[in-house]
Amino acid sequence: MSLDHYVNTLGPYLKQRFGERVQKVSVFADVTCPNRDGSKGIGGCTFCNNKSFFPNDFSPASVATQLAENIPRLKAKTGAGKFLAYFQAYSNTYGDLERLKQMYLDAIQHDAVVGLCIGTRPDCIPDVLLAVLVDIQQQGYEVWLELGLQSAHDETLALINRGHTMADYRDAVTRARQLGLKVCTHLIVGLPGESKIHVLDSWQQVLDAGVDGVKWHPLHVVKGTQLARQLTQGDYICIGQGEYVDTLAEVLRRTPDHVIVHRVMSAVSRKALLLGPHWTENRGEVMKALLQQLAATAKPHPVSERLDAR
Numbered sequence: 001m002s003l004d005h006y007v008n009t010l011g012p013y014l015k016q017r018f019g020e021r022v023q024k025v026s027v028f029a030d031v032t033c034p035n036r037d038g039s040k041g042i043g044g045c046t047f048c049n050n051k052s053f054f055p056n057d058f059s060p061a062s063v064a065t066q067l068a069e070n071i072p073r074l075k076a077k078t079g080a081g082k083f084l085a086y087f088q089a090y091s092n093t094y095g096d097l098e099r100l101k102q103m104y105l106d107a108i109q110h111d112a113v114v115g116l117c118i119g120t121r122p123d124c125i126p127d128v129l130l131a132v133l134v135d136i137q138q139q140g141y142e143v144w145l146e147l148g149l150q151s152a153h154d155e156t157l158a159l160i161n162r163g164h165t166m167a168d169y170r171d172a173v174t175r176a177r178q179l180g181l182k183v184c185t186h187l188i189v190g191l192p193g194e195s196k197i198h199v200l201d202s203w204q205q206v207l208d209a210g211v212d213g214v215k216w217h218p219l220h221v222v223k224g225t226q227l228a229r230q231l232t233q234g235d236y237i238c239i240g241q242g243e244y245v246d247t248l249a250e251v252l253r254r255t256p257d258h259v260i261v262h263r264v265m266s267a268v269s270r271k272a273l274l275l276g277p278h279w280t281e282n283r284g285e286v287m288k289a290l291l292q293q294l295a296a297t298a299k300p301h302p303v304s305e306r307l308d309a310r
């Protein structure tokens with residue numbers, strides 16, 4: 001059985017809405033993050049090294065150029081005919097507001113773009129940009145606000161130097177959802193000082209705050225970060241595959257049908273930077289173990305509640 005037998009996932013959700021396969025296409029905006037530019041902090045989160053996304057000398061082309069270059073390549077590779085422009089790295093609601101607004105509008109100009117995913121932090125969500133996203137959504141585009149929370153525990157957020165709190169997250173989610181925007185929350189399994197109990201509690205707090213989608217990630221340790229130093233000094237131990245799978249199976253069992261699961265696993269794109277855990281390089285094995293665990297412990301959803309069966 002596939003993951004869709006247990007939870008509703010993004011692929012079938014988008015296929016049902018648009019009648020064909022929809023793929024995300026990454027758009028790199030030249031933005032930064034308040035936890036790196038000094039307004040909240042300068043070191044960033046203890047696990048963050050954006051070189052794991054970008055080379056040193058990376059300087060993005062315009063949104064229109066990126067989409068014009070990447071969409072035909074992704075069409076050929078995946079067979080998808082429609083795309084969500086995914087503003088992924090750093091905080092894509094932080095910076096010059098007119099410029100950000102224009103980038104969102106530029107993205108939806110491409111014929112094959114049917115929506116936007118805006119990745120950002122919970123503490124920099126200005127109302128004026130929410131209004132822009134609502135307007136885009138009301139034109140019929142699919143819009144997701146992707147909020148990096150990582151943990152609902154303020155002690156953990158302080159330990160990893162996030163520079164925001166759970167209260168910031170609740171405020172952002174409330175404002176966005178009151179306007180009718182969909183929120184996808186990013187959570188990490190394997191954070192320093194956290195166990196399965198913390199993760200399950202974070203998930204419950206996120207559900208209580210109201211959420212429409214979720215992305216799960218294992219904590220990666222990449223070179224050039226404070227977490228890498230903690231790993232080398234023996235102050236942090238990477239999460240094992242068994243613990244990750246066990247925790248994920250439990251959170252998936254606790255995921256209601258209305259919540260769309262966008263991701264249950266992620267890998268570092270620049271493998272040379274990864275210090276651990278190395279099992280994350282083998283996504284196929286992790287997914288196999290997760291599905292085995294679900295088969296042994298979870299009840300598949302009735303067909304009527306499965307988006308992939310409609």
Ligand code: SF4
Pocket residue numbers: 033034035036043044045048049089090091121148162
């Ligand atoms: S909020 Fe995101 S971009 Fe900013 S330091 Fe943390 S992980 Fe890096």
